[in-house]
Amino acid sequence: MNSSVLVVGSVAFDDVKTPFEERKNSLGGSAIFFSVAASHFTRVNLVGVAGNDYPHDAIKMLRDHNIDTQGLKITAGKTFRWGGTYHDDINIRDTRYTHLNVFADFKPIIPEEYRQSPFLFLGNIQPSLQLDVLDQLENPRFTALDTMNLWIETTRPDLIKVISRVDLLLINDSELNLLTGELGLLKGLEKVHEMGPKYVVIKKGEHGAYLSYMNSLFFVPAYPVYQPSDPTGAGDSFAGGFLGYLAGCDNINFRVMKKAIVYGSAMGAFAVEHFSVDGLVNLDRNKINARFSALRQMVLL
Amino acid sequence: MNSSVLVVGSVAFDDVKTPFEERKNSLGGSAIFFSVAASHFTRVNLVGVAGNDYPHDAIKMLRDHNIDTQGLKITAGKTFRWGGTYHDDINIRDTRYTHLNVFADFKPIIPEEYRQSPFLFLGNIQPSLQLDVLDQLENPRFTALDTMNLWIETTRPDLIKVISRVDLLLINDSELNLLTGELGLLKGLEKVHEMGPKYVVIKKGEHGAYLSYMNSLFFVPAYPVYQPSDPTGAGDSFAGGFLGYLAGCDNINFRVMKKAIVYGSAMGAFAVEHFSVDGLVNLDRNKINARFSALRQMVLL
Numbered sequence: 001m002n003s004s005v006l007v008v009g010s011v012a013f014d015d016v017k018t019p020f021e022e023r024k025n026s027l028g029g030s031a032i033f034f035s036v037a038a039s040h041f042t043r044v045n046l047v048g049v050a051g052n053d054y055p056h057d058a059i060k061m062l063r064d065h066n067i068d069t070q071g072l073k074i075t076a077g078k079t080f081r082w083g084g085t086y087h088d089d090i091n092i093r094d095t096r097y098t099h100l101n102v103f104a105d106f107k108p109i110i111p112e113e114y115r116q117s118p119f120l121f122l123g124n125i126q127p128s129l130q131l132d133v134l135d136q137l138e139n140p141r142f143t144a145l146d147t148m149n150l151w152i153e154t155t156r157p158d159l160i161k162v163i164s165r166v167d168l169l170l171i172n173d174s175e176l177n178l179l180t181g182e183l184g185l186l187k188g189l190e191k192v193h194e195m196g197p198k199y200v201v202i203k204k205g206e207h208g209a210y211l212s213y214m215n216s217l218f219f220v221p222a223y224p225v226y227q228p229s230d231p232t233g234a235g236d237s238f239a240g241g242f243l244g245y246l247a248g249c250d251n252i253n254f255r256v257m258k259k260a261i262v263y264g265s266a267m268g269a270f271a272v273e274h275f276s277v278d279g280l281v282n283l284d285r286n287k288i289n290a291r292f293s294a295l296r297q298m299v300l301l
Numbered sequence: 302m303n304s305s306v307l308v309v310g311s312v313a314f315d316d317v318k319t320p321f322e323e324r325k326n327s328l329g330g331s332a333i334f335f336s337v338a339a340s341h342f343t344r345v346n347l348v349g350v351a352g353n354d355y356p357h358d359a360i361k362m363l364r365d366h367n368i369d370t371q372g373l374k375i376t377a378g379k380t381f382r383w384g385g386t387y388h389d390d391i392n393i394r395d396t397r398y399t400h401l402n403v404f405a406d407f408k409p410i411i412p413e414e415y416r417q418s419p420f421l422f423l424g425n426i427q428p429s430l431q432l433d434v435l436d437q438l439e440n441p442r443f444t445a446l447d448t449m450n451l452w453i454e455t456t457r458p459d460l461i462k463v464i465s466r467v468d469l470l471l472i473n474d475s476e477l478n479l480l481t482g483e484l485g486l487l488k489g490l491e492k493v494h495e496m497g498p499k500y501v502v503i504k505k506g507e508h509g510a511y512l513s514y515m516n517s518l519f520f521v522p523a524y525p526v527y528q529p530s531d532p533t534g535a536g537d538s539f540a541g542g543f544l545g546y547l548a549g550c551d552n553i554n555f556r557v558m559k560k561a562i563v564y565g566s567a568m569g570a571f572a573v574e575h576f577s578v579d580g581l582v583n584l585d586r587n588k589i590n591a592r593f594s595a596l597r598q599m600v601l602l
Binding site: 258 | 389390391484485486487488505508509518519520521522525526527528529556559560563597599600602
């Protein structure tokens with residue numbers, strides 16, 4: 001069975017300051033975090049753009065992780081760069097700068113070989129580009145979408161269109177409020193399901209995540225990390241674990257989705273424990289399964 | 302078996318404004334919320350003070366709920382009154398006023414008949430008074446303590462003393478940070494266990510709660526309420542469900558404590574659905590057990 005996941009998203013350098021440490025030129029971007037996390041479960045096809053300053057070692061790391069990089073376009077100019085500073089409460093961060101660089105002209109072209117990818121993750125990019133991607137695919141089995149406040153506020157009509165066409169929407173609680181105008185979780189979920197997606201995941205960071213389907217809610221806690229290092233990319237790593245696990249399943253149903261979100265929570269926690277993708281690269285399925293079990297143990301009587 | 306719970310705490314009138322409604326002269330106070338919640342599981346002995354303006358109907362309601370009120374002292378003067386306003390985000394509130402009235406001179410005297418109560422809940426009052434209560438009891442089986450930022454900041458030595466003498470401490474995440482100086486959950490828990498309590502509950506409101514014991518963590522989500530009305534007293538109702546369930550158990554161990562915290566979460570949710578104690582009075586064990594099951598269902602694969 002072809003079980004690959006296609007991801008379209010950003011490829012970046014991150015300059016991250018935390019209360020404990022500062023790191024420059026770290027690998028970042030939604031497509032990178034997602035790919036490395038998902039690669040522990042399935043084959044990944046990556047579509048994104050980087051500048052000609054993007055290191056050869058990074059591409060080698062991706063390939064070593066069973067990630068197909070023919071969709072990663074290297075173009076003249078600089079790679080997208082983001083600088084952020086985390087507060088003492090590491091759940092709060094300020095963006096110091098965003099230099100789009102070559103990402104400003106990103107027009108995702110899906111290689112012929114990727115067009116039959118059964119699973120798709122639309123990372124957090126402009127909704128019009130996400131629509132372009134959907135139009136290039138041949139009947140994907142399962143599609144998932146990430147977005148952010150900026151697109152809810154500035155390109156709502158396009159966002160509503162793309163939301164109506166996906167199976168799963170992943171958002172956080174404040175985005176749910178902004179998107180639906182509802183402060184309450186259940187009322188917000190009602191409205192967002194009416195927009196189209198059969199499945200909705202509400203990401204709450206250190207407070208865990210909900211999976212909503214029909215009138216049922218499943219909840220997974222976050223795995224409490226002893227010393228969080230860098231929350232950058234946790235949401236995309238969560239999505240990578242989720243979609244990666246799903247891609248290996250014969251049937252997509254609520255039961256399988258529940259297990260997928262637990263794997264998502266596990267991968268999000270691995271990401272937070274180290275800077276950049278460092279917590280994701282040196283993993284194996286034993287470590288991942290142990291964390292899955294620990295998350296289950298936390299809620300079992 | 303004598304399975305009663307003794308609670309010592311405040312008895313109040315609450316004047317509550319929410320974005321939807323305003324209610325004056327509602328029954329409130331930690332001892333009242335706790336008692337009514339716990340009464341669905343066990344016999345409750347209530348120690349507190351009210352003014353001679355405290356309504357006869359309220360005392361009748363308590364007695365109808367199997368709550369012994371001989372420890373509720375009615376004294377000349379006005380009952381403690383608290384006024385609070387909730388924001389559109391109902392998890393945030395401002396205190397408009399606190400009139401201690403007769404509560405200012407509260408010196409808890411434990412009636413002779415209560416001194417062998419096997420279970421004790423020390424509601425959020427001055428730590429020196431909590432110590433007085435402990436000194437009046439004859440070898441209780443299980444003791445639990447609630448506190449707040451004010452006592453951590455102003456009477457830390459007394460608070461540390463009382464913490465060292467109880468089996469269970471219930472606090473929220475910001476209180477854990479303030480008490481231990483640690484921002485991380487696991488580091489904070491290490492420090493607070495070193496202070497004495499074998500069990501620690503971290504209350505996170507709408508984000509659920511952790512139960513910590515030895516090096517194990519159990520997590521219970523909050524039950525998502527469709528239309529939250531009034532979060533006042535949710536924490537004390539949570540504690541009432543927790544201790545009330547525990548009082549009916551032959552042995553106290555981690556497994557039983559896990560079930561107790563799920564009952565706590567259920568009772569907290571009932572409290573939030575209506576103003577004052579309205580969500581707690583018209584309950585029966587069938588409704589409570591149904592909510593317990595719903596909370597379990599939310600985390601089961």
